[in-house]
Each structure stands twice: as C-alpha cells, then as structure tokens.
Amino acid sequence: MLLKKSSFIALLLVFVACQIQVSAQVSAIKPGEVWPDNRGEHVQAHGGGIIKIGKLYYWFGEDRAKDNDPAKRYVACYSSPDLTNWTFRNKVIKTGDPANFGKGFVLERPKVFYNKKNRQYVMYLHMDSANYKAARVGVAVCDKIDGDYKYLKSFRPLGEQSRDIGQFVDDDGSAYLIFEDRAKGFHIAQLSDDYLSVEKEICLIKAPLEGGALVHYKGLYYAIGSALTGWDPNPNKYATATSLSGPWSEFKDIAPPETNTYGSQSTMMVKVVGTKSTTVIFMADQWRPKAQWDSRYLWMPLEIGEGKLWLPKPQPWKIDVKTGEWKYTDEK
Numbered sequence: 001m002l003l004k005k006s007s008f009i010a011l012l013l014v015f016v017a018c019q020i021q022v023s024a025q026v027s028a029i030k031p032g033e034v035w036p037d038n039r040g041e042h043v044q045a046h047g048g049g050i051i052k053i054g055k056l057y058y059w060f061g062e063d064r065a066k067d068n069d070p071a072k073r074y075v076a077c078y079s080s081p082d083l084t085n086w087t088f089r090n091k092v093i094k095t096g097d098p099a100n101f102g103k104g105f106v107l108e109r110p111k112v113f114y115n116k117k118n119r120q121y122v123m124y125l126h127m128d129s130a131n132y133k134a135a136r137v138g139v140a141v142c143d144k145i146d147g148d149y150k151y152l153k154s155f156r157p158l159g160e161q162s163r164d165i166g167q168f169v170d171d172d173g174s175a176y177l178i179f180e181d182r183a184k185g186f187h188i189a190q191l192s193d194d195y196l197s198v199e200k201e202i203c204l205i206k207a208p209l210e211g212g213a214l215v216h217y218k219g220l221y222y223a224i225g226s227a228l229t230g231w232d233p234n235p236n237k238y239a240t241a242t243s244l245s246g247p248w249s250e251f252k253d254i255a256p257p258e259t260n261t262y263g264s265q266s267t268m269m270v271k272v273v274g275t276k277s278t279t280v281i282f283m284a285d286q287w288r289p290k291a292q293w294d295s296r297y298l299w300m301p302l303e304i305g306e307g308k309l310w311l312p313k314p315q316p317w318k319i320d321v322k323t324g325e326w327k328y329t330d331e332k
C-alpha cells in the first residue's frame with residue numbers, strides 16, 4: 001500500500017512537472033531557434049503575417065506539421081499579447097485541392113486582413129500548381145478571426161501572375177496586397193472596399209523581388225524583398241519612397257550580403273507603436289525544404305530611419321509591446 005502511494009505521488013510530480021514545462025513562459029525572441037507555443041510545440045506559421053485586433057496579435061502562417069495529411073494544405077493561427085508567447089488557436093484552413101490545381105498543389109504565405117465595414121476576416125493566399133505556373137491568389141473568409149475559413153475563389157490579381165504575396169495596411173487603414181509577378185516585378189495593389197478583390201495598381205516596382213514587405217515609418221515607405229532563389233536564402237534588399245506610388249529609390253542590401261540575410265527570407269515587417277518608442281520588426285523564415293516542419297523564424301528589430309534600414313546580427317532579444325522598447329538579453 002505504502003509503495004503504491006509513493007508511486008502515485010511520483011507520478012503526480014511527473015505530471016505536474018510536464019504541465020509546468022508545457023505552459024512555461026517564453027522569455028525572449030530567439031532567432032533561428034525552435035519557438036515553442038503554449039503546448040510546447042514549434043510554432044507552425046511559416047511565410048506568415050501578423051495582425052493586431054484589440055490587445056492581441058494574431059500570427060497566421062503555413063502549418064507544415066510533420067503529421068499533417070500530405071494531400072492537404074493547412075494554415076494555422078496563433079495569438080499573443082506580447083509577440084513572444086504564442087497560443088495555438090486553430091488550424092483555420094485544412095483543405096484538399098480546392099480548385100483543381102493538381103497533385104502537389106501549393107498554398108503558401110497566408111495573410112489575413114480585417115474588413116471593418118463587413119466585420120469579416122479576409123485571407124489572401126498564394127495558390128498554385130506544383131510547378132508554380134498557375135500563379136494565382138486565393139481568397140478565404142471567416143466571421144471570426146480563428147474560425148474555420150471558407151475558401152471563396154482564386155484569380156490572377158489585375159490579370160497578372162502572382163506568386164509570393166505580402167500584406168500592408170497603411171496608417172489611414174487602406175489595405176494593400178503585395179504580389180510578385182515574375183514577368184514584371186513587385187506589385188503594390190489596393191484592395192476593394194470589401195477586400196474580396198484586388199482593385200487598383202498603386203505601383204509596379206520593376207525589380208525581381210519576392211517575399212515582399214512594406215512599412216510606413218516616420219514619413220517614409222520602406223519596401224523589402226528577396227531575390228528569386230527558391231528555398232535558398234539570398235541577400236534581401238530594401239528601397240524607400242515618400243509615396244507608395246513611388247518613385248522608389250534603388251534597392252540596397254539590408255544585411256552583409258555574404259550572410260544571405262543570415263539564412264532567411266523576408267515575409268513581413270511589423271510596426272509596434274508604443275508609449276515610448278516605435279519598433280519595426282523584420283519577420284523572416286529560415287526555410288528547411290527537406291524538413292519544412294522544422295523551418296525556423298528570424299525576427300529582429302530593424303535599425304530604421306531617415307531612409308536607411310539595417311538588420312542587426314541575430315541574437316536573443318525582448319520587446320515590451322506597451323512601451324515599444326526592445327533590448328538584447330542573455331536570458332535562457
């Protein structure tokens with residue numbers, strides 16, 4: 001009886017330890033490392049995007065978990081009050097081929113916009129055939145942020161090829177889709193009132209760039225993109241303009257070119273406006289094409305201002321989303 005009781009207590013302790021382990025707080029953003037969510041699993045939000053609703057940030061991205069059905073494609077949604085600790089909410093898309101893209105169809109780089117007028121969440125996706133020749137965007141909608149999104153349609157924005165997509169919401173609330181058209185370049189296009197279609201070309205930057213991202217910071221627009229090298233990293237570049245419609249400056253390196261952007265590829269820039277400071281975070285993917293579930297994230301605060309932008313050498317850091325301030329940390 002005594003033995004049974006002690007085994008029971010030991011088991012209980014192991015159970016409690018596991019619970020503590022799973023719900024442990026993540027103390028810092030650690031570029032290139034496994035990023036555990038509230039369940040202790042590596043965040044699956046590759047090629048992702050972030051929107052803030054109320055006090056929470058929501059991170060959407062490609063869910064490439066190892067045990068996903070290989071015939072389906074998944075998008076996951078996570079939420080966080082501090083951009084550091086992420087709670088898994090839902091696999092908001094889990095779909096077979098929705099429109100005959102064929103075997104090995106592509107569903108990448110989900111980006112969610114909130115349409116205030118219709119109180120609707122509108123997701124844009126890069127949808128494609130396995131050989132990337134269909135080159136379309138897909139649209140899916142939901143009336144709650146982390147519900148199951150309903151696939152609506154796919155099309156070529158403004159009749160053009162579209163591969164990597166990015167999202168940008170300007171300070172005046174206007175929403176834009178960034179899309180890469182191999183034949184022409186980097187498009188910035190405004191969405192319709194209901195966000196369900198791509199309405200108007202604002203600018204075509206004639207540069208072969210994908211992984212497009214934009215931020216509006218202290219009166220200047222900054223655009224970032226990567227070269228077209230598949231899953232391999234390359235030196236990402238930036239340009240600036242006083243208006244979204246251009247003219248845009250020449251593109252310059254964001255990091256020492258020999259580092260290939262520290263092995264990463266841009267997906268978004270997140271502007272955190274705090275009470276004391278504004279921080280712009282470079283959000284990028286370190287792809288592992290042979291083990292995509294283990295692809296890592298490189299998030300770093302950018303050195304930005306007066307037309308210059310620079311990605312510091314990645315190392316662990318912390319952000320206070322209330323003040324907007326960040327600092328490096330040695331905390332484990």
Ligand code: DGJ
Pocket residue numbers: 047108109164210211229230231265
């Ligand atoms: C680079 C893109 O940025 C990725 O999203 C993905 O489409 C790969 N190319 C595929 O090679």
